[in-house]
Amino acid sequence: MVTWFDEARLDDERVLGAHDVALRALAESGARVRRESHDASAATAEAIAGQQGLDQPRAVIAAGPDSRLLRAVLEPWCPVPFVAWPGPALPGWAGSLDLVVMLAPEGSDRSSASAVAEAVRRGCQVVVACPPTSLVAEHAAGRYTTVLPTVTGDQLATAVVMLDYLAQVRLGPRADADSVAIALDAVAQECSPFRDLAVNPAKMLAIALADTTPIVWGGSVLAARAARRVAESIRRASGRTALAGDAEHLVPVLEAARPRDVFADPFADAADVPADLRPLLLVLDDGAEDPVVREQRGRLQAAAARRDVRVETVSTDAATEVARYASLVLQGTYASEYLRIGFVED
Numbered sequence: 486m487v488t489w490f491d492e493a494r495l496d497d498e499r500v501l502g503a504h505d506v507a508l509r510a511l512a513e514s515g516a517r518v519r520r521e522s523h524d525a526s527a528a529t530a531e532a533i534a535g536q537q538g539l540d541q542p543r544a545v546i547a548a549g550p551d552s553r554l555l556r557a558v559l560e561p562w563c564p565v566p567f568v569a570w571p572g573p574a575l576p577g578w579a580g581s582l583d584l585v586v587m588l589a590p591e592g593s594d595r596s597s598a599s600a601v602a603e604a605v606r607r608g609c610q611v612v613v614a615c616p617p618t619s620l621v622a623e624h625a626a627g628r629y630t631t632v633l634p635t636v637t638g639d640q641l642a643t644a645v646v647m648l649d650y651l652a653q654v655r656l657g658p659r660a661d662a663d664s665v666a667i668a669l670d671a672v673a674q675e676c677s678p679f680r681d682l683a684v685n686p687a688k689m690l691a692i693a694l695a696d697t698t699p700i701v702w703g704g705s706v707l708a709a710r711a712a713r714r715v716a717e718s719i720r721r722a723s724g725r726t727a728l729a730g731d732a733e734h735l736v737p738v739l740e741a742a743r744p745r746d747v748f749a750d751p752f753a754d755a756a757d758v759p760a761d762l763r764p765l766l767l768v769l770d771d772g773a774e775d776p777v778v779r780e781q782r783g784r785l786q787a788a789a790a791r792r793d794v795r796v797e798t799v800s801t802d803a804a805t806e807v808a809r810y811a812s813l814v815l816q817g818t819y820a821s822e823y824l825r826i827g828f829v830e831d
Contacts, residue, residue, distance in 0.1 A: 490695035490827045495688045501678045504826050508678050511822065514641070514815055515669035521642040522649065522662035525614070525633045529650050532612065532631040536654050542584035542610060545656060546570055549597040551588040554644055557710045558807060559657045573599040581608035586651070590635060590643040592619020601625045614647045641665075641811055648807060661805050668803035668812040676819040686799075687816060690767075691823035693797050694719065697765035700738055701729040701817075702785055704778030707810040708771045715769065715817030722825035725762070732781035739764060739788040763794065769817070770800040771809040 494500045501508065544566040547555040556569035570576060573596040579585065585604040589597045592615040604611045605627035614633040615621045622632050633650060635643045648660035676687035699719055703712035709731070716729035728738065742764050766789045768782065789796050801812035 488828055488830050490692070490824075491829050492682065492688075492692050492695075492827055494827050494829070495685075495691065495823050496681050500826060504678075504822070507822055507825075511815065511819055512673040512677070514639070514811075515666040515673065517637040517639040517642040518645050518662055518666040518669060518811075521635050521637055521639070521646050522666075524636060525646045525649075528631065528633050529646070529653070532633070532650060533653050535631070541565055541656070543582035544568060544579075544584070545651075546575060546579055546583055546585045546604075546609075547587070548575060548585055548600040548604065549587040549589060550594065551590075551640055551644065554640070554710060555586065555588065555647065557706045557810075558644075558648060558660075559651065561706070562658045563656055565656070570600070572596070575600060575603050575607070575609075579604070579607055579609055581610075583609050584656075585609045585611045586647060587611075587613045587615070587621070587625075588640065588643050588647055589613060589615035589619065589621040590638045590640050592616040592621045594621065597621050598624040605630060612647070612650060614643045641814070645807065659805065660807050664804040664808045665811050668801065668808040669815055671803075672812050672815045672819065676816065687819035688823050690797060690799070690816075690820040691827060693765060693795065694723075694767075694820065694824055695827060696762060697795070698725065698762045699727040699767050700735050700764050701727065701767045701769065702732065702735055702782075703729075703769035703771065703813070704782055705771055705773035705775070707806055708769045708773065708813060711771075711810050711813040711817070712767075712769050714814045715767070715821070718818045718821035719824065722821040723828065732785055735766075736784055736788045739766065739785065739792055739794055742792040742794055745793045766794055766796045767817075768796065768798045769813045770798055771806075771813060772800070772802065 547569045552569040552571045560567050598621045602624040611630040613625045614635050617634040633646050645660050645662050651657035652659050682688050701712040701716045703709040712729040716727040719727035799816050801809045803809045803812045
């Protein structure tokens with residue numbers, strides 16, 4: 486069975502209507518951030534009031550599967566040691582002097598419940614963003630525990646709730662839910678299914694990705710995290726390989742690309758010979774101007790130029806670091822969904 490990409494499907498109202506649930510969920514990303522921020526504001530204020538007069542924790546431990554997202558945001562800013570610990574336990578030294586934070590958007594993960602229960606047993610201060618009646622919330626019950634209630638199951642919206650709390654207790658940068666929601670709304674408007682190919686960057690990116698092996702790179706810590714999320718969404722949408730990593734790991738992949746054969750007929754024997762998918766370098770640019778980021782971007786683009794590899798760039802000018810991360814991820818996710826829509830099996 487041959488899978489091919491039909492770009493006409495991206496402007497077909499009937500086809501787009503059949504994928505309305507997925508596209509609507511993307512369009513509502515900003516609304517979920519606003520809802521979670523509003524609904525958790527009272528619990529956040531109460532938790533902050535309870536911290537008045539207390540010393541800063543000895544260390545902050547981000548537990549659970551989404552701990553690396555918190556680390557990407559907080560590690561450069563946190564005034565005390567910060568550790569991401571995604572496993573079902575805690576580091577051996579964690580105790581009553583430390584703060585354990587966790588994102589549990591669904592609240593049903595048994596590994597997260599185990600980690601938070603251990604934190605409670607050790608007497609750690611615990612702050613969990615999760616549904617208030619979930620498995621994780623039940624295991625988090627304790628004297629030094631705060632549950633920031635969430636309801637949408639959205640990882641990013643849940644993270645914004647936690648980051649807002651941490652910013653107000655001076656353990657992280659300003660998250661600003663409004664700026665994140667505004668950035669997400671802007672992407673939803675630009676990438677709307679009602680905008681046709683000529684003016685829709687996500688649809689154009691999906692067309693570029695369709696017959697390639699995407700190599701996704703982000704220079705800053707948050708952009709690199711976004712690159713991994715985008716590569717994951719491309720793999721889910723297409724069932725094909727999509728790579729994300731540091732420049733030192735991706736440059737050899739680009740340099741190994743075979744030279745383009747300008748005389749090749751892409752339609753010859755298409756039914757019998759699988760297409761030789763060439764790489765495409767997808768750069769996620771969040772505006773970071775660090776010299777190391779510029780040098781790595783230059784190396785990747787030079788390697789791509791030497792092997793005649795196409796380069797596409799997704800950029801953002803959102804107001805805050807978290808908003809820029811959110812914008813990059815949503816743009817990549819829209820492109821992935823259009824990629825899924827465009828594929829047809831014969």
